[in-house]
Amino acid sequence: MDLSFNAEERAFQDEVRGFIAKNLTEEMKRATALTPSVFSDPDIGMAWQRTLHSRGWGAPGWPIEHGGPDWTPAQRWIFETESARAGVPNVNVMGVKMVGPVIIGFGSAEQKNFYLPRILSGEDYWCQGYSEPGSGSDLSSLKTRAVRDGDDYIINGTKIWTTHAHHANRMFALVRTSDGPRQQDGISFILIDMKTPGITTRPILTIGGDHEVNQVFFDDVRVPVANRVGEEGKGWTYGKYLLEFERGSGIASAKLREGLKAIAELAESDLTGRAIDSPDIATRISEVEVDIDALEMTELRVLSALQTGQNPGAVSSILKLRNSEIRQAVTRLGADVIGHDALAVEPMRPLYRLNHEPPMPEEMLTVVPEYLNGRAYTIFGGTSEIQRDIIAKMMLGI
Amino acid sequence: MDLNLTDEQRLLRESAERFVAESYDADHRRKMANDPLGFSPAMWTQFAELGWLALPIAEEFGGLGGGAVEIGILMDAFGRGLVSEPYIATVVLGAALIERCGSTAQKQAILPKIADGSLKLALAHSERAARFDLANVATTAHKTAQGWRLAGSKIAVLDGHAADEIIVSAHIHDHQGPSGRIGLFLVPATTPSLAISDYERLGGGRACNIELSDVQLPEDALLGNGHAALAAIEWAVDRAMAALGAEAVGIMQVLLDTTLEYTKIRKQFGRPLSANQVIRHRLADMAVQVDEARSMALRAALKVDSDPVERARAASGAKAKIGRSARFVGEQSIQLHGGMGVTEELEVGAYFKRLVAFDTLFGGSSHHYGRHARLGRTTVPA
Numbered sequence: 001m002d003l004s005f006n007a008e009e010r011a012f013q014d015e016v017r018g019f020i021a022k023n024l025t026e027e028m029k030r031a032t033a034l035t036p037s038v039f040s041d042p043d044i045g046m047a048w049q050r051t052l053h054s055r056g057w058g059a060p061g062w063p064i065e066h067g068g069p070d071w072t073p074a075q076r077w078i079f080e081t082e083s084a085r086a087g088v089p090n091v092n093v094m095g096v097k098m099v100g101p102v103i104i105g106f107g108s109a110e111q112k113n114f115y116l117p118r119i120l121s122g123e124d125y126w127c128q129g130y131s132e133p134g135s136g137s138d139l140s141s142l143k144t145r146a147v148r149d150g151d152d153y154i155i156n157g158t159k160i161w162t163t164h165a166h167h168a169n170r171m172f173a174l175v176r177t178s179d180g181p182r183q184q185d186g187i188s189f190i191l192i193d194m195k196t197p198g199i200t201t202r203p204i205l206t207i208g209g210d211h212e213v214n215q216v217f218f219d220d221v222r223v224p225v226a227n228r229v230g231e232e233g234k235g236w237t238y239g240k241y242l243l244e245f246e247r248g249s250g251i252a253s254a255k256l257r258e259g260l261k262a263i264a265e266l267a268e269s270d271l272t273g274r275a276i277d278s279p280d281i282a283t284r285i286s287e288v289e290v291d292i293d294a295l296e297m298t299e300l301r302v303l304s305a306l307q308t309g310q311n312p313g314a315v316s317s318i319l320k321l322r323n324s325e326i327r328q329a330v331t332r333l334g335a336d337v338i339g340h341d342a343l344a345v346e347p348m349r350p351l352y353r354l355n356h357e358p359p360m361p362e363e364m365l366t367v368v369p370e371y372l373n374g375r376a377y378t379i380f381g382g383t384s385e386i387q388r389d390i391i392a393k394m395m396l397g398i
Numbered sequence: 399m400d401l402n403l404t405d406e407q408r409l410l411r412e413s414a415e416r417f418v419a420e421s422y423d424a425d426h427r428r429k430m431a432n433d434p435l436g437f438s439p440a441m442w443t444q445f446a447e448l449g450w451l452a453l454p455i456a457e458e459f460g461g462l463g464g465g466a467v468e469i470g471i472l473m474d475a476f477g478r479g480l481v482s483e484p485y486i487a488t489v490v491l492g493a494a495l496i497e498r499c500g501s502t503a504q505k506q507a508i509l510p511k512i513a514d515g516s517l518k519l520a521l522a523h524s525e526r527a528a529r530f531d532l533a534n535v536a537t538t539a540h541k542t543a544q545g546w547r548l549a550g551s552k553i554a555v556l557d558g559h560a561a562d563e564i565i566v567s568a569h570i571h572d573h574q575g576p577s578g579r580i581g582l583f584l585v586p587a588t589t590p591s592l593a594i595s596d597y598e599r600l601g602g603g604r605a606c607n608i609e610l611s612d613v614q615l616p617e618d619a620l621l622g623n624g625h626a627a628l629a630a631i632e633w634a635v636d637r638a639m640a641a642l643g644a645e646a647v648g649i650m651q652v653l654l655d656t657t658l659e660y661t662k663i664r665k666q667f668g669r670p671l672s673a674n675q676v677i678r679h680r681l682a683d684m685a686v687q688v689d690e691a692r693s694m695a696l697r698a699a700l701k702v703d704s705d706p707v708e709r710a711r712a713a714s715g716a717k718a719k720i721g722r723s724a725r726f727v728g729e730q731s732i733q734l735h736g737g738m739g740v741t742e743e744l745e746v747g748a749y750f751k752r753l754v755a756f757d758t759l760f761g762g763s764s765h766h767y768g769r770h771a772r773l774g775r776t777t778v779p780a
Contacts, residue, residue, distance in 0.1 A: 001400060001401055001402070001403070001404070001407070001467050001696075001700060002399060002400050002401075002700075003399060003401075003697075003700045003701070004399065005399050006399075009399065074399050077399075268775075276775070279768070279771075282771040282772075282775070283764075283767045283768060283771050285771065285774075286715070286718075286767045286768075286770040286771040286774060287718075287767055289715070289770070289774070290694070290715040290718060290719045290767070290770065291690075291719070293694065293697060293712075293715055294690040294693045294694050294697075294719060295690075295693075297693035297694065297696060297697045298689060298690065298693045300399065300401055301401050301693060301696075303399070303401075304399070304400055304401035304402045305402070307400070307402075308402055315689070318685075318686050318689055321686060322686065322690070385679070387682075388678070388679040388682040388683070389675075389678065389679075389682075391682040391685055391686065392678035392679065392681060392682045395682075395685055396658055396678075396681055396682065396685055398658065398661070398662060398672040398678055398681065
């Protein structure tokens with residue numbers, strides 16, 4: 001057993017560091033640091049996607065024949081870790097990490113040829129149509145319906161919590177094409193052009209003051225049957241496959257560590273009157289750091305298992321659960337560390353393009369919005385309660 | 399980067415788990431709890447035959463040159479059977495300190511005997527007033543014409559009653575007065591004016607308090623040249639905490655498995671306990687914490703040879719986090735067993751008590767989060 005990387009991996013680490021140092025602009029870095037929502041705005045995120053794509057690193061998890069870099073799990077770990085350390089923007093996760101793997105796994109040759117290059121290049125920006133107002137945790141009760149009409153489906157219904165629907169030109173959605181004996185039956189996985197007539201998008205502001213999510217309405221939206229991925233009625237299987245990717249991409253600790261580092265730096269700064277000199281704050285920083293250490297170690301254990309072709313199983317639910325809980329602990333700590341400045345609200349967005357003096361030092365601008373928006377971490381991608389159900393069922397067999 | 403077990407490590411795990419499963423059960427544990435020695439010398443002999451006592455000792459001194467990961471594998475298995483043999487005292491703490499601080503002659507005299515099972519050690523370091531501060535030692539060692547004169551009181555000496563030699567820490571006073579240095583002294587258990595009062599330890603095994611009233615020792619009782627003993631003690635205790643963390647993981651796994659089985663069988667309101675979501679989620683939380691504890695124990699083991707700050711933070715982080723998980727898993731195991739959980743009839747209580755002892759040994763979670771925080775400060779307060 002060995003925690004250190006071998007010479008080849010260290011050389012790769014240098015290569016990644018060098019690439020990021022050379023290509024990550026100050027503007028991208030500042031914009032990322034001053035984004036209090038989960039995702040970077042597309043002007044920032046897609047610029048980085050194009051940069052990565054130019055190097056052949058546009059889709060780290062994809063197989064080589066579809067433009068992936070053919071990295072080992074350790075290389076992916078190094079890439080994600082170095083990216084987090086450097087503070088690179090979030091790229092379009094819904095494209096690269098969610099719909100991409102589904103198209104690769106279940107899409108037709110035409111779909112692969114058309115969509116995958118556009119995800120890699122950043123030409124397409126994807127959003128995810130899963131939740132509905134009446135279908136949250138009980139996702140498979142979804143009611144948005146696609147009725148066959150010749151070579152088209154006609155879609156009616158609504159999707160909610162749709163991240164960046166207002167930016168996206170494409171959506172992948174779970175829709176009901178029939179009613180089976182189980183509610184999971186009769187769901188299909190459809191790719192939708194957001195410019196299709198009949199689609200309207202309503203913004204939803206989150207409690208941190210950000211416009212990140214939306215409700216999307218479908219009124220007689222005509223989508224070609226050719227846009228269905230895989231078999232009709234088998235969408236639930238594909239959708240669950242995607243959720244496993246969403247939860248188990250499995251490299252979250254480096255980002256958490258950077259988040260904690262920013263808070264610890266504030267705590268050691270005169271801006272907070274050296275909050276760290278309070279033993280309570282110092283101990284809480286350690287508690288969170290140790291939690292991150294444990295998560296990182298679990299990620300590395302999973303990575304080691306993957307390297308030898310083992311299946312990590314339900315551990316992706318443990319990773320999702322702990323990542324979201326620790327993320328919230330980091331942001332809660334941040335809100336406590338900045339003291340009186342936690343009372344001030346800066347309502348303008350984006351925070352990296354303010355045209356006035358904000359009511360607090362720039363380093364603190366995202367702290368409270370991140371805490372508030374961060375309550376969503378234990379809700380999206382399957383709530384913590386759903387993760388515990390999965391752990392009980394898959395790991396404990398009850 | 400590879401955290402998969404090697405073939406050798408897998409074999410070690412299999413043989414240790416098999417041995418523990420076959421040799422340790424509730425009857426054995428109850429017998430040992432009422433035994434004045436608190437463990438079985440016959441088992442100790444078998445440990446020696448299996449090579450476990452030689453495991454971490456360097457090959458030149460009759461050992462196998464194993465590392466902290468191998469020790470962790472063994473300790474995890476020991477936890478599953480609540481093994482009460484003095485492995486931490488003799489092998490993890492004792493042999494490590496001899497190897498790190500002893501002169502060549504001392505190593506040659508002692509280490510092969512540990513490896514073959516003919517000699518047991520204990521570390522007498524903790525004192526009542528010091529609480530968990532390893533640097534706080536009031537026991538003194540005065541240089542005399544013949545050697546050394548030790549005086550002081552030690553508490554919570556693990557397995558001191560069974561040791562052939564006790565390693566005692568003391569502040570060195572030479573002919574010029576206090577030297578400011580802590581030294582480690584080898585004190586044979588048979589030394590006159592050494593008063594050992596032993597007691598049953600919470601969760602199995604025994605410990606003792608030791609009074610040293612003007613204990614006379616020869617010159618060569620001092621381990622090595624008497625330098626850097628405090629750093630060595632911190633190093634050895636960090637290693638012991640990593641090993642104990644692995645033992646706690648084994649204990650927690652048994653509690654999780656046992657509790658899980660019970661909730662499937664026990665019926666109330668016409669259905670198994672495990673059909674209730676509140677119970678399922680509690681068990682899921684226990685499973686998550688066992689898994690996190692496993693990660694932390696392994697992490698501490700892999701960092702025992704890192705630089706002192708990184709090593710100490712990994713050890714304290716593991717001790718603190720596993721301590722908390724241990725309390726949670728232990729307390730919830732009792733809760734989910736209902737009234738039976740608080741009886742001596744079930745083994746759940748015995749496993750829980752060993753976890754409580756684990757959390758207390760070398761300092762609890764608050765102490766170690768505090769140590770982790772102090773060592774992590776990048777700037778010193780003005």
